[in-house]
Amino acid sequence: MAESVSGQAYGAPVEKPAAEAGFHDPRSFVSHDFEEHTADLGEVAMNYAVAGSPDSPALLLIPGQTESWWGFEKAMALLAKDFHVYAVDLRGQGRSTWTPGRYTLDNMGNDLVRFIATVIKRPVVTSGCSSGGLLSAWLSAFALPGQLRGAVYEDPPFFSSETRPLIGQSIKQSIGPLFQLNSVYLGDQWRVGDWEGMRKAAATHWAPFLRMIPFPPEPPQNLKEYDPEWGRAFWEGTVAQSCPHETLLAQVKVPVLFTHHARHVFPETGNLFGAISDIQAAKVRELVGAAGQPIEYVSLPDAAHAMHNADPERFATIVGDWAKHLPA
Amino acid sequence: MAESVSGQAYGAPVEKPAAEAGFHDPRSFVSHDFEEHTADLGEVAMNYAVAGSPDSPALLLIPGQTESWWGFEKAMALLAKDFHVYAVDLRGQGRSTWTPGRYTLDNMGNDLVRFIATVIKRPVVTSGCSSGGLLSAWLSAFALPGQLRGAVYEDPPFFSSETRPLIGQSIKQSIGPLFQLNSVYLGDQWRVGDWEGMRKAAATHWAPFLRMIPFPPEPPQNLKEYDPEWGRAFWEGTVAQSCPHETLLAQVKVPVLFTHHARHVFPETGNLFGAISDIQAAKVRELVGAAGQPIEYVSLPDAAHAMHNADPERFATIVGDWAKHLPA
Numbered sequence: 064m065a066e067s068v069s070g071q072a073y074g075a076p077v078e079k080p081a082a083e084a085g086f087h088d089p090r091s092f093v094s095h096d097f098e099e100h101t102a103d104l105g106e107v108a109m110n111y112a113v114a115g116s117p118d119s120p121a122l123l124l125i126p127g128q129t130e131s132w133w134g135f136e137k138a139m140a141l142l143a144k145d146f147h148v149y150a151v152d153l154r155g156q157g158r159s160t161w162t163p164g165r166y167t168l169d170n171m172g173n174d175l176v177r178f179i180a181t182v183i184k185r186p187v188v189t190s191g192c193s194s195g196g197l198l199s200a201w202l203s204a205f206a207l208p209g210q211l212r213g214a215v216y217e218d219p220p221f222f223s224s225e226t227r228p229l230i231g232q233s234i235k236q237s238i239g240p241l242f243q244l245n246s247v248y249l250g251d252q253w254r255v256g257d258w259e260g261m262r263k264a265a266a267t268h269w270a271p272f273l274r275m276i277p278f279p280p281e282p283p284q285n286l287k288e289y290d291p292e293w294g295r296a297f298w299e300g301t302v303a304q305s306c307p308h309e310t311l312l313a314q315v316k317v318p319v320l321f322t323h324h325a326r327h328v329f330p331e332t333g334n335l336f337g338a339i340s341d342i343q344a345a346k347v348r349e350l351v352g353a354a355g356q357p358i359e360y361v362s363l364p365d366a367a368h369a370m371h372n373a374d375p376e377r378f379a380t381i382v383g384d385w386a387k388h389l390p391a
Numbered sequence: 392m393a394e395s396v397s398g399q400a401y402g403a404p405v406e407k408p409a410a411e412a413g414f415h416d417p418r419s420f421v422s423h424d425f426e427e428h429t430a431d432l433g434e435v436a437m438n439y440a441v442a443g444s445p446d447s448p449a450l451l452l453i454p455g456q457t458e459s460w461w462g463f464e465k466a467m468a469l470l471a472k473d474f475h476v477y478a479v480d481l482r483g484q485g486r487s488t489w490t491p492g493r494y495t496l497d498n499m500g501n502d503l504v505r506f507i508a509t510v511i512k513r514p515v516v517t518s519g520c521s522s523g524g525l526l527s528a529w530l531s532a533f534a535l536p537g538q539l540r541g542a543v544y545e546d547p548p549f550f551s552s553e554t555r556p557l558i559g560q561s562i563k564q565s566i567g568p569l570f571q572l573n574s575v576y577l578g579d580q581w582r583v584g585d586w587e588g589m590r591k592a593a594a595t596h597w598a599p600f601l602r603m604i605p606f607p608p609e610p611p612q613n614l615k616e617y618d619p620e621w622g623r624a625f626w627e628g629t630v631a632q633s634c635p636h637e638t639l640l641a642q643v644k645v646p647v648l649f650t651h652h653a654r655h656v657f658p659e660t661g662n663l664f665g666a667i668s669d670i671q672a673a674k675v676r677e678l679v680g681a682a683g684q685p686i687e688y689v690s691l692p693d694a695a696h697a698m699h700n701a702d703p704e705r706f707a708t709i710v711g712d713w714a715k716h717l718p719a
Contacts, residue, residue, distance in 0.1 A: 105504075106533045106642065165497075167633045173501040176433075177535055180508060205434045207505055296633075304632050305495045305624075314434065 089253040089287045092158065095133045096140070097150075099158065104177040106165075110158035111151040111182070115143035120212070120386065121183050122146035125175070127193025127369065128242070128297070129289050131157030134192075138371040141379035145387075149183060151175070153198070155290035163251060166296040168306045172201035179210045188386050190215035192369055193338060194297075197224070201306070203356075204314040211317045213389045215382055218324040218338040218368050221308050221347050226300030229309045231343040232328075234297060237335040240270035242294030249282075249291035258282050272336050312350035319351050319358040320385045324366040338368055359385060417581040417615045420486065423461045424468070425478075427486065432505040434493075438486035439479040439510070443471035448540075448714070449511050450474035453503070455521025455697065456570070456625070457617050459485030462520075466699040469707035473715075477511060479503070481526070483618035491579060494624040496634045500529035507538045516714050518543035520697055521666060522625075525552070529634070531684075532642040539645045541717045543710055546652040546666040546696050549636050549675050554628030557637045559671040560656075562625060565663040568598035570622030577610075577619035586610050600664050640678035647679050647686040648713045652694040666696055687713060 097112035112132055115122075122142060124135045132150040142148050152159035153171050162170070175198060179187055186209060191199035196219025203214035222228035223237040233239070248261035258281065265273040296302040323344050326337025339347075344360070351358040361381060367373035425440035440460055443450075450470060452463045460478040470476050480487035481499050490498070503526060507515055514537060519527035524547025531542035550556035551565040561567070576589035586609065593601040624630040651672050654665025667675075672688070679686040689709060695701035 103536050105535045105538075164635055164638055165633050167497065169493075169495065169497050169501070170633065173497070173504070176501070176505070181535065207433045207509065208431050210433075301633055305493050305498065305629055307492055310492050 089256070089282070090158075091287060093284055096136055097133075099132075101158075102178060102182050104174055104181070106162065106170075107154045107160045107174050109151055109154075109160075109174060109178055111149055111178070112139070114139045114148045114150075115146050117147050119145060119147045120391075121185055121187040122148045122382075122386070123175070123179065123183065123187045123189045124148060124150040124371075125189060125191030125195030125198050126150070126153065126156060127191070127195045128293055129245075130192070130195075130285055130369065131288050133157075134285065134369060134372050137375040138378050141375055142383065145383050146188075149178075149187075151178060152288075153195070155293045157288045161252060161290045161292075163290075163292055166290075166293050166302055168197060168201050168303050168311075172198055172205060175202055176206050176210065180207065186210060186212045188213050188215070188389065190217060190371075190382055191219070192217040192371055193220060194224070194293075196338075197221070197308075200315065200319075201311055203317050203319060204311045212391075213318045213320070213386065214315075215320045215322070215385070216347075217322050217371060217378070218366075219321070219347075220338045221312070222343045223335055223339050224297055225303055225308060228343075229307070230346045231340045232333070232335040234300075236333070238338075239298055240268060240273060241276065243298045244268070244273070244294075245286075245289075245291040246295035246298055249286075249294075251292040251295065252290055270334075272334075275336070309346075309350060312347060313354055315351045315354045315356045318356055318389060320361070320382070321347060321351075321358055322361045322363055322366070322370065322381060324363050324368055324370055326364070417584070417610070418486075419615060421612055424464055425461075429486075430506060430510050432502055432509070434490065434498075435482045435488040435502050437479055437482075437488075437502060437506055439477055439506070440467070442467040442476045442478075443474050445475050447473060447475045448719075449513055449515040450476045450710075450714070451503070451507065451511065451515045451517045452476060452478040452699075453517060453519030453523030453526050454478070454481065454484060455519070455523045456621055457573075458520070458523075458613055458697065459616050461485075462613070462697060462700050465703040466706050469703055470711065473711050474516075477506075477515075479506060480616075481523070483621045485616045489580060489618045489620075491618075491620055494618075494621050495630055495632070496525060496529050496639075500526055500533060503530055504534050504538065508535065514538060514540045516541050516543070516717065518545060518699075518710055519547070520545040520699055521548060522552070522621075524666075525549070525636075528643065528647075529639055531645050531647060532639045540719075541646045541648070541714065542643075543648045543650070543713070544675075545650050545699060545706070546694075547649070547675075548666045549640070550671045551663055551667050552625055553631055553636060556671075557635070558674050559668045560661070560663040562628075564661070566666075567626055568596060568601060569604065571626045572596070572601070573614075573617075573619040573621075574623035574626055577614075577622075579620040579623065580618055598662075600662075603664070637674075637678060640675060641682055643679045643682045643684045646684055646717060648689070648710070649675060649679075649686055650689045650691055650694070650698065650709060652691050652696055652698055654692070 135150045189199040196216040199214045248257045262278045371378040430437045463478045517527040524544040527542045590606045699706040
């Protein structure tokens with residue numbers, strides 16, 4: 064499958080790697096605890112790993128932006144006790160196909176509909192973090208009937224990752240500047256690749272929160288597997304252009320667990336440091352409730368954004384305890 | 392299924408029809424020769440009709456903008472001899488769900504992926520006219536592996552229905568002004584409903600081709616079943632925002648039949664009257680060929696845009712003769 068996951072889904076068949084002239088292909092991979100597989104979903108060859116027994120309930124784990132499936136590696140080892148666990152790379156993540164010009168919630172969500180239909184092949188609980196949480200929600204609204212039993216939204220950036228949010232901080236007033244830097248200094252498909260330039264820009268950027276994020280001397284492995292065009296799609300708003308978050312949330316069709324992690328609103332600007340503010344979280348609860356679905360809200364102001372990676376025991380316990388009460 | 396196809400997929404459950412205040416719900420339906428069915432695809436309840444024997448090869452017919460499935464009614468009667476024929480209403484057409492804010496090629500295409508997977512359940516030949524031709528092409532590029540045997544593009548507006556086309560006339564230089572009028576004078580979900588105002592605007596509009604289109608005193612049945620927000624999505628470009636036509640065409644994976652109907656380029660403006668100009672058609676052939684797929688091009692300068700309706704015998708013969716040579 065080397066060719067089909069080499070980022071060449073764009074344009075007529077060519078032999079060269081996606082990242083040419085001026086930068087080496089960033090995608091050097093490392094090995095992991097779980098074996099990796101590939102599913103041909105049509106446009107996208109989706110990379111994934113599996114843990115646990117097929118006799119257990121199915122659980123689909125969806126990583127966030129700048130993350131790959133193996134961000135769930137430690138959590139998978141714990142969850143495998145109670146679930147048949149699938150963790151995937153979305154388009155533009157990890158070893159899955161890069162699809163320039165086509166990074167939208169709708170396309171990513173429909174990739175997962177296809178993955179559930181052709182690989183998992185039975186009702187599943189979905190759990191996604193950050194952008195993956197948006198997609199877990201997308202599936203809870205728009206998947207094929209019967210595909211989902213329930214959905215976990217792990218610290219999802221509802222409204223805060225939109226350019227024109229219904230409520231609260233926009234992406235420019237939250238994490239957006241980081242994605243803008245990724246987009247400008249790394250470039251679509253890493254065509255720019257100026258890591259040092261990004262470090263310098265972060266040090267003097269108008270968004271002070273960038274000084275609170277560590278930039279190591281070299282790009283970390285997760286970023287090497289990430290198409291920075293994802294960041295541009297969020298920064299420019301094309302990712303949710305035809306999927307306003309309130310439209311999605313008003314159509315949720317299964318029970319939801321929403322974990323809300325550390326967040327801070329800077330008093331002097333009103334800007335958000337964290338995935339989603341309290342008023343935005345309240346709107347999520349209101350809309351899912353109005354759609355007729357139970358939503359369990361767990362506020363964890365001391366939890367890291369990627370709790371599944373920072374504190375996998377806590378994550379596995381919360382998800383496991385909630386999921387065991389879902390109807391089969 | 393009355394509620395689920397009444398246009399209320401937008402927002403929390405409400406009792407009122409989509410078209411409220413100021414205009415009656417435009418969707419009064421008429422009966423047809425073939426029985427209608429509904430498939431629950433998750434977000435959309437898709438209306439469709441079937442003809443022919445399940446023992447024959449499957450054929451999926453996809454209508455164009457401002458058309459419903461029954462535009463194929465006469466052709467279905469002829470094609471039923473050789474095919475098991477399905478004709479559908481897309482989201483925003485006919486009796487299928489209206490989805491405000493969410494009219495994109497990607498969403499419509501994925502609805503059809505779901506329809507093939509859950510209703511047809513075997514490999515199919517697709518044939519779509521106009522916007523339906525774009526979707527037949529979308530499926531030929533992006534459907535699940537094995538879903539398609541071949542795809543017919545009946546007079547598809549490649550490039551000419553984009554706001555920033557790779558080549559040739561843009562939507563503003565072709566059919567766009569008509570969709571703009573639909574959008575402004577009928578309004579999203581027919582909320583404006585000023586048919587008489589549209590007739591007057593067409594008579595003095597800067598696009599002279601609008602004087603060549605008949606506007607009857609009352610909206611025809613096909614328009615009554617059409618969400619004019621479709622027109623706005625094309626006029627504003629959101630319909631293909633994350634699906635540039637060249638990106639799609641470069642990924643076609645099955646044999647193609649492309650029928651190119653009447654077209655005229657006005658010498659004094661270079662604007663297009665017709666679905667697609669000759670240089671745009673040449674680019675379609677080049678891109679599909681570069682993708683490694685055979686494309687049969689049939690130029691029919693005397694054929695109506697909706698040949699399947701204006702001359703169903705000719706349409707059924709051309710499609711039937713081509714399809715019989717496809718690999719099973």
